[in-house]
Amino acid sequence: MYIVKSVGAMSVAKITGLIYLCLGLIFAPFFLMIGLLGSMAGQQRTPFAGVFGVVFALLMPVMYGVIGFISGAVGALLYNAFAKWVGGFELELEIRSNTLTAPYPIIPPTPASNL
Numbered sequence: 028m029y030i031v032k033s034v035g036a037m038s039v040a041k042i043t044g045l046i047y048l049c050l051g052l053i054f055a056p057f058f059l060m061i062g063l064l065g066s067m068a069g070q071q072r073t074p075f076a077g078v079f080g081v082v083f084a085l086l087m088p089v090m091y092g093v094i095g096f097i098s099g100a101v102g103a104l105l106y107n108a109f110a111k112w113v114g115g116f117e118l119e120l121e122i123r124s125n126t127l128t129a130p131y132p133i134i135p136p137t138p139a140s141n142l
Contacts, residue, residue: 031115033107040100047095051088058084 062080106115 029118029120031118032110033115034103036100036103036107039103040096043099043102044092044096047098048088048092050095051091054091055084055087058087 058080062078062084110116
């Protein structure tokens with residue numbers, strides 16, 4: 028067994044920031060749709076009624092990325108503190124050989140017969 032005693036707070040923060048940015052990009056079209064529906068709803072039907080949804084959809088990936096970065100850094104720092112206190116994650120690793128293996132048995136070709 029191997030134990031992860033500490034993690035790099037900045038590396039965890041960068042990865043979680045990028046993951047949350049991608050989540051923001053995934054959810055952005057839904058907020059664009061809500062903004063579109065908001066601009067069509069109501070009795071006045073002004074095109075500016077759904078501006079909040081559109082602006083939020085454009086800013087959401089950046090906000091998600093920043094929140095992910097901060098929460099990743101805080102989470103990594105907390106992990107490091109708790110790992111010193113109670114121990115870290117236990118990992119079981121397997122060493123594999125670097126040789127290439129074929130997905131099927133390789134049979135060498137038979138010598139060609141004389142024609």
